[in-house]
Amino acid sequence: xxxxxxxxxxxxxxxxxxxxxxxxxxxxxxxxxxxxxxxxxxxxxxxxxxxxxxxxxxxxxxxxxxxxxxxxxxxxxxxxxxxxxxxxxxxxxxxxxxxxxxxxxxxxxxxxxxxxxxxxxxxxxxxxxxxxxxxxxxxxxxxxxxxxxxxxxxxxxxxxxxxxxxxxxxxxxxxxxxxxxxxxxxxxxxxxxxxxxxxxxxxxxxxxxxxxxx
Amino acid sequence: xxxxxxxxxxxxxxxxxxxxxxxxxxxxxxxxxxxxxxxxxxxxxxxxxxxxxxxxxxxxxxxxxxxxxxxxxxxxxxxxxxxxxxxxxxxxxxxxxxxxxxxxxxxxxxxxxxxxxxxxxxxxxxxxxxxxxxxxxxxxxxxxxxxxxxxxxxxxxxxxxxxxxxxxxxxxxxxxxxxxxxxxxxxxxxxxxxxxxxxxxxxxxxxxxxxxxxxxxxxxx
Numbered sequence: 001x002x003x004x005x006x007x008x009x010x011x012x013x014x015x016x017x018x019x020x021x022x023x024x025x026x027x028x029x030x031x032x033x034x035x036x037x038x039x040x041x042x043x044x045x046x047x048x049x050x051x052x053x054x055x056x057x058x059x060x061x062x063x064x065x066x067x068x069x070x071x072x073x074x075x076x077x078x079x080x081x082x083x084x085x086x087x088x089x090x091x092x093x094x095x096x097x098x099x100x101x102x103x104x105x106x107x108x109x110x111x112x113x114x115x116x117x118x119x120x121x122x123x124x125x126x127x128x129x130x131x132x133x134x135x136x137x138x139x140x141x142x143x144x145x146x147x148x149x150x151x152x153x154x155x156x157x158x159x160x161x162x163x164x165x166x167x168x169x170x171x172x173x174x175x176x177x178x179x180x181x182x183x184x185x186x187x188x189x190x191x192x193x194x195x196x197x198x199x200x201x202x203x204x205x206x207x208x209x210x211x212x213x214x
Numbered sequence: 215x216x217x218x219x220x221x222x223x224x225x226x227x228x229x230x231x232x233x234x235x236x237x238x239x240x241x242x243x244x245x246x247x248x249x250x251x252x253x254x255x256x257x258x259x260x261x262x263x264x265x266x267x268x269x270x271x272x273x274x275x276x277x278x279x280x281x282x283x284x285x286x287x288x289x290x291x292x293x294x295x296x297x298x299x300x301x302x303x304x305x306x307x308x309x310x311x312x313x314x315x316x317x318x319x320x321x322x323x324x325x326x327x328x329x330x331x332x333x334x335x336x337x338x339x340x341x342x343x344x345x346x347x348x349x350x351x352x353x354x355x356x357x358x359x360x361x362x363x364x365x366x367x368x369x370x371x372x373x374x375x376x377x378x379x380x381x382x383x384x385x386x387x388x389x390x391x392x393x394x395x396x397x398x399x400x401x402x403x404x405x406x407x408x409x410x411x412x413x414x415x416x417x418x419x420x421x422x423x424x425x426x427x428x429x430x431x432x433x434x435x
């Protein structure tokens with residue numbers, strides 16, 4: 001097993017785990033901002049805001065993420081005449097996809113804020129946008145932290161799909177490792193599965209702690 | 215952006231891809247429900263060891279990416295002499311993965327059935343398996359039909375991953391047409407529409423069920 005459990009190979013794989021985490025962090029950050037905007041648009045009174053947001057959310061949610069990834073990497077550059085690096089394409093695809101899921105989490109969080117709080121703020125003469133920014137969103141965000149953490153774990157797993165568009169994240173690097181002598185994929189996959197498990201399980205546990213505290 | 219002529223020439227390939235997507239999803243769904251129910255029963259069992267087995271299954275399977283599990287079956291197992299066809303690998307990995315989520319959903323339903331029913335049924339001489347089979351599970355599964363529908367939707371979407379091990383599903387058909395003609399936007403758009411045809415009606419049904427169940431619980435409470 002010294003072909004797998006040696007310094008350079010393990011550092012190579014851990015570097016892949018680093019890329020995985022970096023991808024997921026970039027994607028969740030963008031998806032978070034987009035998701036809040038989409039959620040606000042979806043609960044807006046104006047149909048010009050509500051309908052496009054609803055169509056985007058429902059349409060995107062109904063597609064497989066792998067399709068979105070290959071679409072952004074292979075189809076969009078040819079149509080628009082631009083070129084993405086695999087990493088950029090991966091981040092764009094995953095943030096656009098996750099934004100639809102985050103939007104639904106945010107919307108549920110906003111709708112769960114008790115009506116009385118909003119009415120109390122209104123009776124103080126606060127403007128609608130101020131109420132949303134200063135009162136409703138902060139309460140909603142705190143309540144939806146567990147769901148957001150779960151979404152992040154799911155995103156961390158989904159980053160493995162970007163191995164298909166040649167991003168050297170954990171799974172991509174695993175394929176490089178077993179493509180070399182002695183060509184044994186089984187131990188490599190077992191090790192990689194264990195690495196994913198440790199990271200995702202720990203983050204999941206933190207999420208559960210948040211849930212019991214909230 | 216969409217080359218209709220190309221689609222007119224290749225619609226047979228795309229439709230056969232759709233059939234494979236449905237086949238692989240249906241096989242995986244059957245496996246996932248059977249396995250998921252068993253694992254949920256283990257997790258709710260009165261025996262510590264059985265509980266631990268169920269918990270280990272759920273935690274391990276749902277924290278490892280599906281693609282890693284799929285590659286494990288397709289590339290990993292043959293190296294120790296276990297060989298499955300690509301289609302078998304696809305539905306096995308998909309079924310085993312989804313089973314973990316279905317088990318958690320069904321466990322939620324089991325916990326929602328009042329403890330007294332379990333105790334009453336055990337007291338009247340039924341075995342644990344019989345109580346589960348005839349008393350608890352029928353009520354538990356009914357209560358979680360909408361979330362089970364969501365898992366089914368996820369399964370259909372996740373079935374696209376089998377395209378990476380050369381199972382000729384919708385996405386794989388789109389890939390192969392695209393790689394010959396470089397009209398990726400056309401073929402992927404067509405694939406997206408085919409997926410929407412499968413998932414949007416299912417999502418609508420799940421939504422309706424969710425709303426109906428909500429009304430039902432309000433009436434009871």
